[in-house]
Structure formats: C-alpha cells, structure tokens
Amino acid sequence: MSQANAVAVVLWIVLTMYAIFAGADFGAGLWSLLSGSGDGGRRPRELIDWALGPVWEANHVWLIFAVVVLWTGFPSAFEAVFSTLFIPLSLAALGIVLRGSGFAFQHTARRAGSQALAQRLFGLASLLTPFFMGTVVGAVAGGRVPVGNAAGDSVTSWLNPLSLVIGALFVATGAYVSAVFLVSDARRAGAPDLEEYFATRALVAAVVTGGLAAVGLVALYRDARYIFDGLTHDGLPLVILSALCGIGVLILLHRRAHRGARMLAAGAVASVIWGWGIAQHPYLLPKTLTISAGAAPSGTLTTVLVCFGVAVVVVLPSLALLYTLAQRNVVAEHQRPAPNPTGGEA
C-alpha cells in the first residue's frame, strides 16, 4: 500500500470512530429533543444525561483528529472542501459550540425555565451538526467540490437533493445507533420501561434509516454515479454486510436479547462507511482529485503515520485503563442501597 493510501486509511479509521461515537451522541441529543417536555420525557432524558456525561468529550477528539489528518495529509482537498462548503461547515461548527454550552448549562442551570432552554438548545444542536456534515458528504460525492479556494458554488454545492438526503440519513443513523446504545444503558441502569421505550424507538429509527438509505441509493444513481457503481460492485460485500448487521440488530431487539446489539449496530455503520471508502477509491474528491494527487509530501505522510502508530501504542492502553476503571467503579457504586436488585453490568 502506498503511503498516501495508508494515510487515507488512517483518515477513514478516525472518521469511522467519529461516525459511530458522535453519531450515537448526536442521536441521543435528538431523542432528548423528541422526548417531549414535562414529566413524560423526564426519565428518558435523565437516562440520556447519565449515559452521555462521561463520553461526550471524546467525540471532539476524534473530530479534531480527522480534520487535522485531512489538512496535513491532503491539504488541497481540505482547502477545497472547507472553502466551497463554508456554509454547512459553519453551521456544523455552530452545532458543536451550542451543544457544548447547552450541555454545560443544563447541569448548572438552576431555574427550570433556563434548564429547559438549555435542553432544547442541546437537542437542536444535535440535529444541526450531523445534518450539515451529511450535506458536506453529499456535496463531495456529487462532485460539486472543485479543487481550489472557494472554486465551487457556495450554495448549490450542498443544497441539492443528494446532499439533503444524505444529511437526513446521517441524522437518522445517529438516532438509530443511539437508540440501540440507550437500550443497553437502560438495562445497565436497571430501568426495564426505558429499555422498552428505546427498543421501540430503535425499531422505528431502523425502518426510517433503511428507507432513507434506499432513497439515498436512488439519489446516488442519479447524481453520483461513480459512488453508486462502486457501492454496487467493489463495495457490495460491505453494503450487504451492513444490511445484515442492521437486520441482526432488529432480530436481537425483537427477541429482547441485547447482548450483541451494540456491536452489530456499530458494525452496520462501520461497514457502510468502509463500503463507501472502497467505492470512492482512488478519489478523494470523486473524479477530480485522487488520493495520490492530493497527498502531502512523503516526509509529512511518514510523520502522520508515525503519530498514528504512537497513538495506537500509547493512547489505546490509556483508554483501556480508563474504561476498565470506569467499569469497576460502576460495580462498586451499585453497592449502595437500591430498592430493586439493579446489579452492575448485566
């Protein structure tokens, strides 16, 4: 594999991590928004808060990694994407900031009114970021991002059916993954009614996501034939794998056997992302910029790969340590008196 391809693989790994974790995170924000005001929605929101608290920050790290790898490894693609698509990307950034402050405020706001406002903000922001990220992907897929400083149309590049469908698909996928994750969290918290609540929502989200994916394929066929052809030829095994994972999740949820549901849901997302990567290969910006043409000089690529290697060797064990400690703690804390046997990890 060439160095440039290796860096592209690194970029894809980071993007996959971001898509899964941030997707689940944004999805949870959406469920929080949809849970409704008043008492009915209070318990689901509490679960979401509890489940999200410790992890939401790590998502920023993945995103920053992805952006940095993109501009370091493929600066001309970065320039093209960020200058032409500055409107959706600004809006995505807006979502990130609003989410951060909404989440922080939610915990500190004293009055019920401002707390509700913070919650609303948090939910809306969760919608904003994935949707506009999706439109960006749609714009790139449709070949509407020419190389250069703001060389493409700043509006029609992302305001077109393909972009909008993919934007909606991103939101729906996040909602789906997140609902599956929340089912497990509800079980961990010992709240069977919430398990039921999110299982239903996972089913609905799965149907919506599947529908949008089908519409997306049609849009790709009409607007981004290169990607469509890739997905239906070289990338086909992964697309099928993704569909199988998705169906597997539904079966597991239906049978109330949640053990592997999280892995399968993540697998469904990951395989479609990698299928897409294969479909797009060897292009960074389909049909205009290839991976090798857009790549940085080899000194830079080597450094990026070394950094990634170091990250794998150093960061992963630290992360493992953190999660191990967190899991142990959950067990320890459950020793406090509880009316029904909740247990730690189910």
Add this chain to the structure above:
Amino acid sequence: MAFTLGFHIILSCLGVALPAMMLIANYIGIRRNDADALKLARRWSKATAVAFAVGAVTGTVLSFEFGLLWPAFTGRFGEVFGVLFAIEGIFFFLEAIFIAIYIFGWNRMSPWTHFWTGVPVVITGLGGAFSVVAVNSWMNQPQGYSPTSGKVTSVEPLKVIFNPAVPYEVPHMILAAYLVTGFLVAGIYAVGLLRGRRDRIHRLGLLIPLTVACIATPIQFVVGDSSARAIAKDQPIKFAGMECVQKTSTDVTEYIFGRCTSTGVKGGIGIPGFDSFLVGWSTSTEVTGLDSVPPDDRPPFNTMLHWSFDVMVGICTALIGLGLWLGIAWWRKRDYPQTKWFLRATAVSGVAAVVALECGWIVTEVGRQPWIVNNVMRTSDAVTHASGVWVTFGVVLGLYVALGTALIVTLMAMSRRWRAEDEEDVGIPYGPEPGPPPDLATEAPK
C-alpha cells in the same frame, strides 16, 4: 480567528497550568496529611475539567476555522505545520484521558497512585503547548520545506518542529500559562479573603498559585527579554514595529508609550540610546527600522503594537514587584502581607496577567502582519474567497460570548456549591461516572 484564538489562549493556559497547581496542592495534602489542601486539589481538578471541556469545543471550532477562514494557507502549508498538530492530537487525547482518570480516582485509589495518574496530565499539557506554539513559531520563522514558492513538494518534519523561533517562543508561552493561571487563581481567592472568608482553604488557595506565579514571573522577564533580542535579530520588522523604530540607525531612543508616526514617536518617555543598548548591549548597535522594507510590508496599527508591547512589559514588571512584596513578607514573618492592599493587588494581578497575555498575542500576531507566514505568504492571500465570511465571523463572535458566559456561570455555580459544601453534586463533563440517578430504577413501573 484572532478573536477565537484570543479566547482559546486563556483556556489553554488554564488547561496547561491548572493541573500543575492541582498536583502541588495534592502533594502538600498527602505529605502533610492536610485535608484542606486535598480539598483544594479536588476542586481545582474539577475546574480543570470544565476549562478543558470548553477548550476542547473552542479547539474543534479552531480546527474548522483553519479551513473556513484560511483555506489557502492550510491548503498550501497544511502539510508542513500539520505535522505539529498531529503530534498535538496525541498529547490532547492523552491529557483528556488522564484528566478523566485523575478526577475519577479521588478516594478510589491509594493517594500516591492517584497523585501519579495526575502527572501525565501536566506532561501532556506541556507537550500540547509545545506543539501548538511551535506552529506559531513556524509561522514567524518558517523553514523545513521546499520549494519556498509555489506548491510544497518536500517537507522535513524535524526542521519544521524545531524551527528557530521555538527556543524562545515556546518557553515564553509555557511560562505565560503558569503565570496567568497562578495570578488568576490567586486573584479569585484574594477576592474571597477580601470578602472576609478567612479560612485555611482560602489561605492555601491564595498561596499555592501565587507562589508558582511569583517564581515564574522573573524567569518570564528574562525569557521575554531574550525573546525580544532574538526577534530584533530574526524578525527585525516586527521588532521595529514594537519599538516604533522608523529609520535604521544606531543610538536608537527607547520610547515608553507615546504615539507612533512616520516621523517618529510623539509623546511618551524617551530614553536616548537605550533601545540600541537593549538590542546589543551598546548604544552603537544598529537597529533595523521600518524604512528597510516597502510600506506594504510594514505591520499596521503601529501605535497599538507598540503599546501592547509596553503594557506587557509593564505588567510583568509590576507582577515582579508583587512577587517581591510577597517574598519579603514571607522571609520576615512567614506569612503573606497582612494588608488589604496586598489582597487587592493580587486580585487585580489575575486580570492584569490576562491583559499581558493578550498583549503578547497582539505583539506576535499583529507584529508579523501583513504576513501570515513571515515573508512567504501574505495574510490577504491566505484568506478564503468565499463571500459572506463576515457573517461567519459575526456568528462565531456571538457564540464565543455565549460560551464565555457559560464557562463563567458554570465555574461560579461550582464555587457557590462548594461553599454550600455539597461539592459531589456538581455535574461536569469528564466527571466520574455517577451511578444512574436513583429514581431511574426506583420509579420503574413494576
């Protein structure tokens, strides 16, 4: 961008230096079996987490801005300076993980094990500061890539990482982080003491950061002084802008404040020959003036630049004075000066240190203009061609005001609750994963 960076820089300082304060308090707490010091360490660890969380958000937005505002800069040189950001990514990730472990580990690990989980936070903070500031030094003294015009085709990462501005710029910024954090935290406790909260927590909360800051300040003065000399040599136009030197000559007068005009400094206090002396230890040293380059290549806002530099130096000098005051009182009475004026001065010192920080930022950034990469790429060539960038800018500005308010409100709410002594209830990102809210399980319909 300047604005967001100006905001981010304060948060980064807290992220870099607050963990050190927290560990010092932790160390004292364990060594002397001091419950108050431990309580402080615990509170600071939570404040660190909040600053770090907001810093992560502003950092994400900044990484976007590299593309939203300066696509041509990143498009051409991203492959050069991006190397440093890739390194920074690792440090940042590790810092996040160990902050989480440290906060999480309170009362759950043996005291010394817990202390050692905090050490990586300090180290990664320094590493992160190094890599980010090195990017800025690279913009000041670019090297390690070729060709120098047109598309970059070859990069030497080590030359980029250890560019010639690193040896003075990086220590200067790291010291600034410790100084700003130290005076800022001490200032907050000084306000508490002034309001009559004369307990031991406030005393320690004042003394620990103030001591760190007072040790850092004189070192900073020396480092800053040698930076200025290095700038006079390597970035002479920036230096000329800082000092309002119009004509290249010897025996240059050092002006303190005053108004910069093309015919020389109006007003201000002039010390004949002193500028030359500062640059080369002799009044016969030649100092490069602004006239050595065409008007288009000279930095704008000359008076502001000059004032920023003087304000920074002035504040640093005043802070050394504060340090001496503390030092003398400690030497004679083993206590900080027991006068309200000392506490007032300390309270102000925090704000002053932030002002000095921002002034320093103005000096290095405005002083480099009109270049974004010194003598290689003009800022006007780096900016996005997308129209409507001012709208983006306005939105970002509004957001940061919101974010700043959120941060301060959060910290104040935390402080209020600490005072009410229910500190376990302060919900923060990175906090130890609490158990599920009790009513989640209990209210479940059977």
